[in-house]
Amino acid sequence: MASASDTVLVNRIKSGDEKSFQELVNKYQARVYSIILGMVQDRNDADDIAQEVFVRVYRFLHTFKGKSQFYTWLYRITMNMCINAKNGHRREKPSVSLSEPIDDRGTPLGSLLPSQDPLHRPLDNLKNTELGGQLQEAIDSLPSDLKKTFVLREIDDLSYREMSHVLGCPQGTVKSRLFRAREELKQKLSPYLDSLEEK
Amino acid sequence: MRCKQARRYLSEYLDQELPSRLCRRIENHLEVCADCAREYLKLKAIRTLTRNVLIEDPGPHFYSQVSSRLRENRATRPAQRRRLLGAWSLIPMPAKALVTAGLVCLLFFVLVYPHLVTPTLSIEDFQQEYVRSRDVLPWGEQPSATIISFHSGRG
Numbered sequence: 291m292a293s294a295s296d297t298v299l300v301n302r303i304k305s306g307d308e309k310s311f312q313e314l315v316n317k318y319q320a321r322v323y324s325i326i327l328g329m330v331q332d333r334n335d336a337d338d339i340a341q342e343v344f345v346r347v348y349r350f351l352h353t354f355k356g357k358s359q360f361y362t363w364l365y366r367i368t369m370n371m372c373i374n375a376k377n378g379h380r381r382e383k384p385s386v387s388l389s390e391p392i393d394d395r396g397t398p399l400g401s402l403l404p405s406q407d408p409l410h411r412p413l414d415n416l417k418n419t420e421l422g423g424q425l426q427e428a429i430d431s432l433p434s435d436l437k438k439t440f441v442l443r444e445i446d447d448l449s450y451r452e453m454s455h456v457l458g459c460p461q462g463t464v465k466s467r468l469f470r471a472r473e474e475l476k477q478k479l480s481p482y483l484d485s486l487e488e489k
Numbered sequence: 490m491r492c493k494q495a496r497r498y499l500s501e502y503l504d505q506e507l508p509s510r511l512c513r514r515i516e517n518h519l520e521v522c523a524d525c526a527r528e529y530l531k532l533k534a535i536r537t538l539t540r541n542v543l544i545e546d547p548g549p550h551f552y553s554q555v556s557s558r559l560r561e562n563r564a565t566r567p568a569q570r571r572r573l574l575g576a577w578s579l580i581p582m583p584a585k586a587l588v589t590a591g592l593v594c595l596l597f598f599v600l601v602y603p604h605l606v607t608p609t610l611s612i613e614d615f616q617q618e619y620v621r622s623r624d625v626l627p628w629g630e631q632p633s634a635t636i637i638s639f640h641s642g643r644g
Contacts, residue, residue: 312552320546328543337554340547344555345562422542429539443504444539450506469500475535476528483531 296360328441329372331430365456428478440471490518495525
């Protein structure tokens, strides 16, 4: 992660350069979106929260003094937004599940809609499999602290030290949370993992 | 290295967070212990699957969505506040300093000053208190009659 380049971008944005903001969004959008997706498990919510994260970054960038790495600050905002969303602080929007049947024959709404951005969602095959669904369910069932530590590690490969800055806890806690999260996931997914092993 | 000890370190080994010496010991153990190697492969599989399922790009239109949300955000800010701030920025610096100093003085006299001054008893209240105390207090503790005449300007 090139922190010097982040610093340059942040300084340019502070002096009013909108192009640099676009560059910063492009650089982090996938990581932020994936972390949120791991936390909230719903694409519509993840879209909404990810947009709000970057709006907040833009609005409050003047408060970022550069004492820590930019991405630490960004991920902290991301995590807080996810927690707020989970706690129901966000406005509730009526939503219809894509798997919900909309007629007598049980046709799901999702099957009638064209798939979105197929080029950017190449892994939809796995996402829509039973295994993908089970994995998402298993991650979602983790306690909040374990979930955010696990998601942050797997999505962005942050070191334990970096994660301790983002999560505001000692490295030892990061280590034990990851261990516990993986043990729980291993247990919940054991039928699938055993079958993978056999192949 | 025993299996129990090795399994405690597998998560950190996967994350490459172990010192190199311990790493080599784990590697040696995994080469000879099929059960632990299987456990390690499960952890690796969870990582691969998680990345496959979760890592996703919100698409090429994401920035334009953020940008339009920012514009909305700006538009909904109270226009009056912006006008006031605009007017304030037009005022020359000495005038700003004068207005600020005036406001500080005003706040001081309204909020702080009344608490600094000790309350005084008006002469009428004092007279009433004096008359009341004459009936209640014994003779030795009664206030002198000269006090009342001095304060009322009749002395």
